[in-house]
Amino acid sequence: NAGVTQTPKFQVLKTGQSMTLQCAQDMNHEYMSWYRQDPGMGLRLIHYSVGAGITDQGEVPNGYNVSRSTTEDFPLRLLSAAPSQTSVYFCASSLRRGANQPQHFGDGTRLSIL
Amino acid sequence: GQSLEQPSEVTAVEGAIVQINCTYQTSGFYGLSWYQQHDGGAPTFLSYNGLDGLEETGRFSSFLSRSDSYGYLLLQELQMKDSASYFCAVRDRNYGQNFVFGPGTRLSVLP
Numbered sequence: 459n460a461g462v463t464q465t466p467k468f469q470v471l472k473t474g475q476s477m478t479l480q481c482a483q484d485m486n487h488e489y490m491s492w493y494r495q496d497p498g499m500g501l502r503l504i505h506y507s508v509g510a511g512i513t514d515q516g517e518v519p520n521g522y523n524v525s526r527s528t529t530e531d532f533p534l535r536l537l538s539a540a541p542s543q544t545s546v547y548f549c550a551s552s553l554r555r556g557a558n559q560p561q562h563f564g565d566g567t568r569l570s571i572l
Numbered sequence: 573g574q575s576l577e578q579p580s581e582v583t584a585v586e587g588a589i590v591q592i593n594c595t596y597q598t599s600g601f602y603g604l605s606w607y608q609q610h611d612g613g614a615p616t617f618l619s620y621n622g623l624d625g626l627e628e629t630g631r632f633s634s635f636l637s638r639s640d641s642y643g644y645l646l647l648q649e650l651q652m653k654d655s656a657s658y659f660c661a662v663r664d665r666n667y668g669q670n671f672v673f674g675p676g677t678r679l680s681v682l683p
Contacts, residue, residue, distance in 0.1 A: 491670070498580075500659055500673040501615070516670060548614060555669055558603060560617035 460484050464549050464564035471539045471571050479534040479567050481549030487562075489555040490532040491516070492524065494545040495566075501548065507532055508555050539571045576660060576674035583680045584650055592645045592677045594660035602663035604636050604643045605671065610656045618645070618658075647679070655681045 465480045483490065491506040503516030507526040521543060523535040532551075536543060547567045552559040576596045584590040594604065603622040607615040621627055621636035621643060633646040647654055657678050661671040 493673075498675060500675045501661075502673070503670055506668070506670055514668060516668070517672075550615075558620045558622055560605070560620070561607075561615075561671070563614040563616070565614050 462549055462551055462562050462564035464547075464567050466567060467565065468568045469570070471536075471569065473539060473541060473571060475539050477536050477539070479536075479547055479549075479569075481532045481534065481564060482530050483532075483549075483551040483562070484530065485551065485553075485562065486529060487551035487553050488529070489553070489559070490526065490549065490551045491561070492522070492532070492534045493548045493550065494518065494543075495548060496545050504534065504547075506555075536569075541571045543569065544571045545569060576662060576672060578658075578660060578674045578677045580675070581678045581680070583682065585682045586650055586652060588650050589646065589648050590650060590679065592647075592658050592660075592679070594643045594645075594674055596641050596643075596660075596662045596674075598641075598662060598664050598666060598672075600664045600666035601638065601641070602665055602669065604634070605661045605663070606632075606634055606645045607659045607661060607673075608656050609659065609676070615659065650681050652681050652683065655679060 462483045492504040493501040505524040507513045549564045550561040552561045605620045606618040609615045619634040636643045657676045659676045660674040
């Protein structure tokens with residue numbers, strides 16, 4: 459009964475480095491999303507996917523790429539890390555993109571860019 | 573565009589009732605959800621309102637008035653463990669039918 463699993467939990471990068479944040483869910487959910495959370499700003503949507511092979515941009519997509527080759531996995535790639543990308547990143551999933559569908563969140567990845 | 577407003581902080585004592593308000597501005601409103609997040613933790617779903625009125629789930633209730641673009645979360649019989657941040661989130665058809673989250677309200681429950 460894992461739910462949504464994110465790895466790593468913590469990461470420190472240098473400016474210009476790239477990395478992939480992993481997200482996996484075992485609930486057969488169609489809808490998956492990535493958010494970043496900065497102090498006092500709530501959660502902002504980076505990218506989302508309504509099913510395998512389908513992705514789209516959210517509110518703050520610049521500097522990030524995603525792919526969805528399977529229903530279970532939705533990795534987030536930072537192409538060239540910048541200090542402005544220091545944040546806590548949450549992956550979430552729901553059965554569908556329905557208004558009444560609760561989103562299940564992973565425990566987050568705390569990312570620092572030096 | 574889309575904007576949501578919540579009070580930044582609310583303080584109450586154990587056993588009391590507290591109301592956390594959320595106002596939103598969008599022409600593409602679908603529904604309002606509430607999430608709880610403890611410090612260092614992940615957001616967890618509390619409630620959803622798609623139609624006007626009150627939804628009750630145990631000690632928590634949520635209310636929506638679409639004509640006023642307003643909702644609130646009501647927490648009764650407050651417990652110390654209710655100290656957390658609470659976020660309202662609006663599903664917006666102008667936003668790809670995705671959710672837009674408010675800035676959050678930090679609730680402190682005092683003994």
